[in-house]
Amino acid sequence: MFLPALIGYVPDQMIQCIAAFLDFSYIARRPSHDTHSLAAMEAALDRYFRLRDIFIDTGVREAFSLPRQHALLHWVRMIKQFGSPNGVCTSIAESKHIRAVKRPWRASNRNNPLVQILRTNTRLSKLAAARAEFGRRGILRGDIVSYAQRKVRTCFMSSVLSPSHMVSQVGLAPLEDDEDDGADTLEGLIAAREDVDDAPGYHAEPHVSLARTHGVFHVHEPPSALTDRDF
Amino acid sequence: MAAVARRLRTPSLRDLLRRYLREQLYPGFDEPDAPVDITECPDLSPRTRVALHTSARATFYAPSELCGPGGMHSEMIRCSSRWFKRYPRYDTVFVRLSGAEGLRGMAVARVRGFLSFPYGMTMHECALVEWFELASDHPDPLTGLWVVKPEMAGNRRAVEVISTDSIVRASHLLAVHGRTRMPRGFHFSNTLNAFKRYFVNSYADYHTHELLS
Numbered sequence: 001m002f003l004p005a006l007i008g009y010v011p012d013q014m015i016q017c018i019a020a021f022l023d024f025s026y027i028a029r030r031p032s033h034d035t036h037s038l039a040a041m042e043a044a045l046d047r048y049f050r051l052r053d054i055f056i057d058t059g060v061r062e063a064f065s066l067p068r069q070h071a072l073l074h075w076v077r078m079i080k081q082f083g084s085p086n087g088v089c090t091s092i093a094e095s096k097h098i099r100a101v102k103r104p105w106r107a108s109n110r111n112n113p114l115v116q117i118l119r120t121n122t123r124l125s126k127l128a129a130a131r132a133e134f135g136r137r138g139i140l141r142g143d144i145v146s147y148a149q150r151k152v153r154t155c156f157m158s159s160v161l162s163p164s165h166m167v168s169q170v171g172l173a174p175l176e177d178d179e180d181d182g183a184d185t186l187e188g189l190i191a192a193r194e195d196v197d198d199a200p201g202y203h204a205e206p207h208v209s210l211a212r213t214h215g216v217f218h219v220h221e222p223p224s225a226l227t228d229r230d231f
Numbered sequence: 232m233a234a235v236a237r238r239l240r241t242p243s244l245r246d247l248l249r250r251y252l253r254e255q256l257y258p259g260f261d262e263p264d265a266p267v268d269i270t271e272c273p274d275l276s277p278r279t280r281v282a283l284h285t286s287a288r289a290t291f292y293a294p295s296e297l298c299g300p301g302g303m304h305s306e307m308i309r310c311s312s313r314w315f316k317r318y319p320r321y322d323t324v325f326v327r328l329s330g331a332e333g334l335r336g337m338a339v340a341r342v343r344g345f346l347s348f349p350y351g352m353t354m355h356e357c358a359l360v361e362w363f364e365l366a367s368d369h370p371d372p373l374t375g376l377w378v379v380k381p382e383m384a385g386n387r388r389a390v391e392v393i394s395t396d397s398i399v400r401a402s403h404l405l406a407v408h409g410r411t412r413m414p415r416g417f418h419f420s421n422t423l424n425a426f427k428r429y430f431v432n433s434y435a436d437y438h439t440h441e442l443l444s
Contacts, residue, residue, distance in 0.1 A: 019374050026434065208396070
């Protein structure tokens with residue numbers, strides 16, 4: 001953002017106004033907020049609304065009945081209620097449009113498409129829900145062969161380990177528990193992701209490492225050539 | 232070392248490296264800014280093989296940027312006399328200071344070269360930098376940006392060899408133009424040499440803004 005490039009070309013108050021707005025939007029982008037950052041946000045917004053009259057004074061605008069600028073007033077309260085937006089962008093909803101509207105429309109026969117689109121979406125979400133549920137029950141892991149192998153192995157292990165052979169014959173049902181890391185299921189994935197985020201020490205200190213390649217310069221001259229000029 | 236010193240146009244490179252070694256081997260021994268006689272610094276052979284690197288990668292936690300897993304972000308810091316065989320490019324960086332003075336405990340410096348050399352059993356990675364100092368104690372009232380100026384030692388730029396561990400990340404300086412006209416044919420690669428004062432751009436990206444506010 002090359003704000004100083006405008007100095008001298010627009011009124012000074014306009015630069016201060018834009019700086020206040022930039023401060024607001026840059027703070028809003030933060031991944032986490034505390035009372036200090038929210039207070040700074042409110043102060044920046046205050047400054048912005050105070051200074052923006054310059055746009056009326058210079059005749060750029062006649063009034064500020066702009067919904068987007070009005071929406072800025074609600075940001076701090078919404079962040080307090082729902083947490084940081086963390087750089088959320090409306091283009092995410094835009095990309096949802098492809099899956100929710102464009103693809104189902106292509107799948108339709110173009111005759112009365114709305115009903116078909118809705119039906120496709122309903123079925124897709126039901127499938128997704130079923131998939132999540134199957135994953136939760138551990139049905140979607142591997143294929144039938146690996147399932148049989150797992151079963152045999154568990155059976156064998158329990159027969160070796162358990163003191164009574166009678167129990168080992170019956171002990172087939174709880175076979176998932178020992179090796180289920182849950183990574184195949186949706187919940188498992190989310191949990192794994194959260195593990196990464198919360199891992200202590202993962203958020204490393206700033207760190208600078210040199211490039212792997214470099215030019216090596218060492219003294220080719222005989223030692224007598226090292227004159228006082230160099231040192 | 233002689234060739235690197237010639238290439239960096241810094242005849243005092245050996246002394247700078249010796250001062251750097253003293254700072255590294257005995258951290259906190261000297262008062263900050265206290266003059267240290269060069270004879271009290273560890274000796275370094277003039278035949279030490281010094282490698283000159285033209286870039287370094289800074290990695291830091293910046294979840295508000297477009298970032299990799301866990302919010303880690305990385306960027307290149309360049310110091311090349313002919314970047315992509317075209318023009319010189321020497322980036323500026325934020326350097327962590329020991330105290331809380333300066334910009335939130337940081338200073339701005341321009342990297343002239345990344346160096347690595349063996350001393351004892353360790354490979355030291357360091358950077359030859361030219362310092363910038365704050366032009367005033369408060370930010371510019373108009374833009375809210377801090378203003379820095381080149382720090383001079385006598386009539387030359389103040390240079391020092393610092394450890395790469397003290398470098399936080401790259402920074403972005405914007406020239407304070409004033410009212411004078413730019414000369415015709417001025418090349419942008421000279422920007423960081425030509426001006427007397429620079430804004431430290433805190434709107435360069437979100438992480439910079441977070442660092443400086």
